[in-house]
Amino acid sequence: MTPRPKLCERSHMERECHCCGDGREWSVTEIYDTVVIGGGIIAAAAGQHLTAAGYRTLLVERGDYGAGTSSKTSRLQHCGLGYLSAASGSIAAFLAHPRSAIECVSLMRRSMQGRAEFVRLAPERVKPVTFIIPLTPENAIPRWRARLAFRLMAASDGGKVPLNLRILSAEEARAHPALQGMVGLKSIRGAMSFTEYQYHWPERIVVDTVMKARANGMEALNHTAVRGLAREGDLWRVTLTAAEGSRDVLARAVVNCAGVWIDEITALAGAPHIRRNTGEKGTNIVVRLPESLRGVGFETMTAAGAPFYLIPWGELHYVGPWDSASDGRPEGFRATEAEIAAILDQLGRLFPSFGLKREDVLYAWAGVRPRSLARDGKGSAPVVREHDLTDEGLPNFFIFTGGLLMTHRDAGRRLTRAVARRLKPSGPPRQLDAPSLHLPDMDQVTEASVAHAVLNEQARTLSDILRRRLSVGWEPDLGLRHVERAAKLTAPHLGWTPDEMAAKIADFIDETTTEFNLRTS
Numbered sequence: 350m351t352p353r354p355k356l357c358e359r360s361h362m363e364r365e366c367h368c369c370g371d372g373r374e375w376s377v378t379e380i381y382d383t384v385v386i387g388g389g390i391i392a393a394a395a396g397q398h399l400t401a402a403g404y405r406t407l408l409v410e411r412g413d414y415g416a417g418t419s420s421k422t423s424r425l426q427h428c429g430l431g432y433l434s435a436a437s438g439s440i441a442a443f444l445a446h447p448r449s450a451i452e453c454v455s456l457m458r459r460s461m462q463g464r465a466e467f468v469r470l471a472p473e474r475v476k477p478v479t480f481i482i483p484l485t486p487e488n489a490i491p492r493w494r495a496r497l498a499f500r501l502m503a504a505s506d507g508g509k510v511p512l513n514l515r516i517l518s519a520e521e522a523r524a525h526p527a528l529q530g531m532v533g534l535k536s537i538r539g540a541m542s543f544t545e546y547q548y549h550w551p552e553r554i555v556v557d558t559v560m561k562a563r564a565n566g567m568e569a570l571n572h573t574a575v576r577g578l579a580r581e582g583d584l585w586r587v588t589l590t591a592a593e594g595s596r597d598v599l600a601r602a603v604v605n606c607a608g609v610w611i612d613e614i615t616a617l618a619g620a621p622h623i624r625r626n627t628g629e630k631g632t633n634i635v636v637r638l639p640e641s642l643r644g645v646g647f648e649t650m651t652a653a654g655a656p657f658y659l660i661p662w663g664e665l666h667y668v669g670p671w672d673s674a675s676d677g678r679p680e681g682f683r684a685t686e687a688e689i690a691a692i693l694d695q696l697g698r699l700f701p702s703f704g705l706k707r708e709d710v711l712y713a714w715a716g717v718r719p720r721s722l723a724r725d726g727k728g729s730a731p732v733v734r735e736h737d738l739t740d741e742g743l744p745n746f747f748i749f750t751g752g753l754l755m756t757h758r759d760a761g762r763r764l765t766r767a768v769a770r771r772l773k774p775s776g777p778p779r780q781l782d783a784p785s786l787h788l789p790d791m792d793q794v795t796e797a798s799v800a801h802a803v804l805n806e807q808a809r810t811l812s813d814i815l816r817r818r819l820s821v822g823w824e825p826d827l828g829l830r831h832v833e834r835a836a837k838l839t840a841p842h843l844g845w846t847p848d849e850m851a852a853k854i855a856d857f858i859d860e861t862t863t864e865f866n867l868r869t870s
């Protein structure tokens with residue numbers, strides 16, 4: 350085994366550091382307890398929980414915080430009904446796959462608990478939305494079964510955040526404004542309405558979480574990629590690359606939260622044979638639906654048994670997701686014309702009278718969900734969990750698979766417990782949720798809001814500022830009308846010349862139109 354490097358009192362390496370004044374030379378290579386790789390919701394939660402537990406933590410994100418899959422979701426804090434229906438398909442299905450059914454029930458409980466925890470902790474980041482599920486001859490279930498399912502869900506969080514279940518009779522369903530124009534309304538058996546929560550700004554939840562952890566002592570680098578991982582004694586040497594150049598840091602443990610790219614990171618550490626992830630692309634489109642649906646969510650299943658939603662988005666709705674396999678390559682983060690057409694087709698089958706066409710799609714987005722790879726290596730498993738790879742030849746190397754927005758705090762706790770089983774923290778525990786900082790004008794482009802984004806919250810690009818530090822990048826034109834002003838206010842802070850400013854504006858416009866298939870006329 351390579352000998353452990355000599356360290357000074359402050360954990361710097363021998364050669365260049367003069368911090369202890371003992372005449373020896375120490376290098377400034379930093380040693381962390383944990384390096385967290387990724388800057389999505391799972392890495393942010395892991396960094397926050399590890400830091401609060403006393404681990405000296407560095408989080409490294411190659412792009413911006415919350416710009417990966419965490420920014421391409423259906424934005425729902427589901428109550429977990431979908432897991433329950435997957436678990437209760439039939440007795441035969443349960444007996445054939447009991448492990449998967451038990452996992453689904455556990456995921457439902459964790460969803461409800463995550464919902465209660467987050468709604469209480471960050472009410473400004475979630476919005477209640479009434480959803481309606483039509484009960485058609487194909488999917489009608491007896492009332493007692495619907496009530497039982499909702500009682501089970503309510504019991505999972507102790508009834509802390511009400512689900513407000515209402516079961517509508519066939520007559521009430523036929524008269525419900527949100528169901529007008531729906532195919533088969535005449536033969537409808539009833540409907541269920543209940544309260545879901547929407548994360549209307551998940552990117553900001555990621556940034557909030559990273560900033561809270563930084564306020565607690567975590568170091569975090571965005572626009573910095575992990576390019577190498579190697580053992581050095583009983584530490585990990587982590588090679589980081591940013592526009593300014595490369596440098597190495599050392600860590601007692603690596604926490605790989607790179608979402609759909611976790612297997613790539615594990616391969617960097619010398620274990621390409623360890624595969625735990627598979628990707629599933631999902632696409633949503635944004636359209637204007639009739640007034641009768643304003644503010645109401647609608648949920649059903651496609652013929653293939655996949656959930657299909659109409660979710661309010663200001664005065665608009667986003668509709669989807671449409672799923673297909675993907676491995677996380679950049680094209681997985683662009684909606685194709687075929688996917689947009691498939692969503693329109695599904696919507697047309699449900700509500701033929703809407704008559705929506707391609708030109709009615711204002712914009713679209715796609716992302717690739719990280720899914721746990723099934724044990725047989727084929728397809729995905731409904732598993733959301735941490736893995737300790739120590740016994741597979743990667744000491745103190747942890748990963749998280751299948752991570753979701755809605756259970757991110759549970760992911761942070763699970764990863765911290767896994768690390769704690771191997772390593773003691775080098776520092777004392779701290780409060781997990783530092784009080785929120787006062788943030789100026791987050792819904793406007795002002796001198797104060799831009800300065801805060803750049804100087805205090807590590808924003809480096811116009812999309813960092815407009816979509817992830819301020820909310821204006823989610824207005825119906827995706828922030829295009831704010832870009833020039835934002836660039837002018839940013840330039841003095843980041844030293845942009847007029848030519849650089851023009852190039853940054855062009856980058857933002859290009860990114861917005863291609864990443865979101867934005868209809869600009």
Ligand SMILES: Cc1cc2nc3c(=O)[nH]c(=O)nc-3n(C[C@H](O)[C@H](O)[C@H](O)COP(=O)(O)OP(=O)(O)OC[C@H]3O[C@@H](n4cnc5c(N)ncnc54)[C@H](O)[C@@H]3O)c2cc1C
Pocket residue numbers: 386387388389390391392409410411412413415416417418419420421422423424425426427573574575576606607608609610614629630631632633670715716717718719751752753754755756
């Ligand atoms: C269409 C769709 C709908 C969804 N709907 C919901 C929903 O309604 N509710 C819900 O809870 N979940 C939903 N999800 C799932 C959820 O969005 C994801 O599971 C979750 O965001 C994953 O977070 P993450 O942190 O694991 O991944 P990411 O957010 O992708 O973060 C991983 C990060 O790792 C970084 N990274 C990769 N390689 C490196 C490297 N070498 N160095 C440094 N950084 C690196 C990436 O840049 C990325 O930012 C949906 C997903 C999709 C696609």
